[in-house]
Amino acid sequence: WQVGGLGPMAGQAHHFRLYAPEKIPYAVSRYTNEVHRLYGVMNTRLKDNEYLAGDYSIADIACIGWAKLWERQGQDISEFPHFQRWLEAVKARPAVQRGLMVNAEERAKHDLSKDKAAQGVLFGQRAR
Numbered sequence: 001w002q003v004g005g006l007g008p009m010a011g012q013a014h015h016f017r018l019y020a021p022e023k024i025p026y027a028v029s030r031y032t033n034e035v036h037r038l039y040g041v042m043n044t045r046l047k048d049n050e051y052l053a054g055d056y057s058i059a060d061i062a063c064i065g066w067a068k069l070w071e072r073q074g075q076d077i078s079e080f081p082h083f084q085r086w087l088e089a090v091k092a093r094p095a096v097q098r099g100l101m102v103n104a105e106e107r108a109k110h111d112l113s114k115d116k117a118a119q120g121v122l123f124g125q126r127a128r
Contacts, residue, residue, distance in 0.1 A: 002062040006042075009034040010066040013073040018113050019123065032074040039070070039080050046082035050089070064090050068100075 013031035016024060042063070045052060052059040067087055070077050077084045090096055112118055 002059070002066070006035075006038050006063055006066050009038060010069070010073055014069070015123070017074055018072060019119060028074075035073045036075060036079075039067075039075060039077070039083050042067075042086070043080035043083040046086045051086065056090075056093075060086075060090050061096075064096060 009031055012027075013035045016027040016031055020027070042052065051057065052063065064087075066073075067083070068091060070087075077087070091100075110118065112122070
């Protein structure tokens with residue numbers, strides 16, 4: 001679900017909302033709305049479950065990286081109270097906190113929305 005849904009859709013939301021050289025309203029709306037739908041799916045699942053697969057699992061670990069960036073995806077998580085509870089619970093886990101700190105100092109030095117050299121490497125490449 002994360003690999004075929006949340007990851008790709010959140011990634012597209014990030015790209016069109018933050019990095020695209022021109023703002024394309026349809027693309028921004030399309031991916032922002034799709035992430036909203038996916039957070040709704042998570043919220044429904046989390047209504048009766050502490051974690052996505054019942055117990056804490058790789059499902060939670062796989063989703064936290066995208067879920068913690070909800071603001072960048074144009075979301076208001078107050079609409080998703082079960083998702084919000086889950087997000088705080090997962091982020092509070094010591095191992096997750098340690099994982100989120102990996103390379104944090106280096107990441108803080110870069111603003112991809114302004115780093116044209118990095119954008120050139122990450123966006124617009126084609127096969128030979």
